[in-house]
Amino acid sequence: MKPFTVHSGLVAPMDRANVDTDLMIPKQFLKSIKRSGFGPNLFDELRYLDEGVPNADNSSRPLNPDFPLNMPRYQGASILLARENFGCGSSREHAAWAMEDFGFRAVIAPSFADIFRSNALKNGILPIALAVDQIDTLFSALHAEEGYTLTIDLEACTILLPNGALWSFEIDAFRRDCLLKGLDDIGITLQRADAIRAFEGQHRERFPWLFEGIVL
């Protein structure tokens, strides 16, 4: 995982509540057995005027000019500003892979769905939850000012606004540490292999039927 320490980036708006992971990456792209290459199909149905198909050349498809990510002022955006319950629905990690592949490093919203938040954190994308009035302030400022850029400092847990204001945010300490160091969960958990083995032994004694194996 790419570490996340300090990130300055252009902000793009996604001004709707309950953005679901089907919207982020439609099902036809889930046929891929790879982890990469989903970026061109992020928000496919909103972004293009035709229907996307897997393994197609997306560069010649007609773009929806009204979709913010297609507008010249938001080209190169790496921070997405969104509304309540961002990432709800399907557990497809393809949504986080598509965000990462597109170039997003952070999403700022009033709230996130649990599974998407977890998937994002495992792919170097920082989900930042702020109060609704702060989100409203950011949307207004973003609409008013071209080139609106934020600087996110994960070590300090702060966001620096272009007007000099410094906002703080909260994040789970474990996840913050993993992001700062770019750590892979499996490696961390396997350091506790002895504890897992010890637990497993007791669990087997207590619930032997769970260890019978699957014979169909």
Add this chain to the structure above:
Amino acid sequence: MAKTLYDKLWDAHLVEQRDDGTALIYIDRHLLHEVTSPQAFEGLTLANRDLWRLSANLAVPDHNVSTLKSEREAGLDALPDAVSRVQLQTLDDNCEAFDVVEIPLNDVRQGIVHVMGPEQGAVLPGMTVVCGDSHTSTHGAAGALAHGIGTSEVEHVLATQCLIQRKMNNFRVEVTGRLPEGATAKDIALAVIGEIGTAGGTGYALEFTGSAICELSMEGRMTLCNMAIEAGARCGLVAVDEVTLDYFRDKPLAPKGALWESAEAWWRTLHSDEGAVFDRSITLDGAAIAPQVTWGTSPEMVTSVHGRVPTMAEMPDETARLGLSRALEYMGLEEGMAISDIKPDAVFIGSCTNSRIEDLRAAARVLEGRKVAPSIRKALVVPGSGLVKAQAEAEGLDRIFIEAGMEWREPGCSMCLAMNADRLLPGERCASTSNRNFEGRQGSGGRTHLVSPAMAAAAAVAGHFVPLESAGSVVEGG
């Protein structure tokens, strides 16, 4: 100290609690399918890691399989969609390489992972269950702690048999009284989501309690817990009772003899204690839950079949007005219109929410001796597993569906997420027993109305949404 059901399941699987608030939870059962596992197996291979406990894992193809007998009877190699074929072949290859037990495509036990799991007894009360699919919450119906997980977590569970979790909060959803005739578990689920919203359960384990829940069959409880995720909750739960024990007693992978006795003793403790503290509680009057129909593009955009689409004037703020106008535009509906004036072009009976035998029986009761309205262009019945299909055929339900003018398909996820060829065309409107009415979910530009199987069948006959009593049928709950 009095504990909730969730507390008990959590405590029984807690490997270690860390100071930073995270914990390692041991996973008893891991279900796998073709869509969210290939990248996890690839990750293991690249890191040269093996499976922690092979026997915890069971795989089945479901999301991306064809539901046409003509396409699948010759096996994987004959499937027409080359991209899907590679994905399905990859599951077979990974299961072979890692020695994971797989129920293959044309095995009679193949089916939607959340139908197959309990049906085989691969999921049991008291287990921790994970799967790379958000509807893993289904298995909470068995009194199991079941989470949907992402692919990185699939890989993590394969390699470590654990999940890194923070303990969730406890949320009790009590449904008192008795459901009125025609209302089902699906209607409870939709009514709860209508009440608390699609983010109302975020960060919580939802436990469903109360007399209306106790009266549900296991199938009904699975429908209900299945949709906990649509309320934002990663898991739903129902306490173990006689209904649970009767359901699992003869399942192929359930413990037998003395092992069953010890298991039953533990399972009988799987309920929230008297006086257990919930962080949040709501109570719904079961008798007031009428059959539900979603009208918008989020499951919380729902009302009763007797109701109307809301109006802009009823919206509390600008974000809500924007959401309503966007939903109405996408759905091709007018504000304030009666639900019974909405006319589907398609009907889908299936999905991990509503494709079990009871669901098919409820739909067949409405359809028996009737015909699908001429305005319905597409009507699919997709049983949840080969065993559900065989049972339905033994009861003659397939004849009822076929004679009514519906297609009787092979098991799979099908038009719930439309990864295969079963999908809506742009603008097509569907009465669907599935779980998500998101934009494009059932096909690009498709319009989904979530309903129970009986309501889908009634709409198929009438050509518009209609209360069951008007469909001229008495339908029992299910």
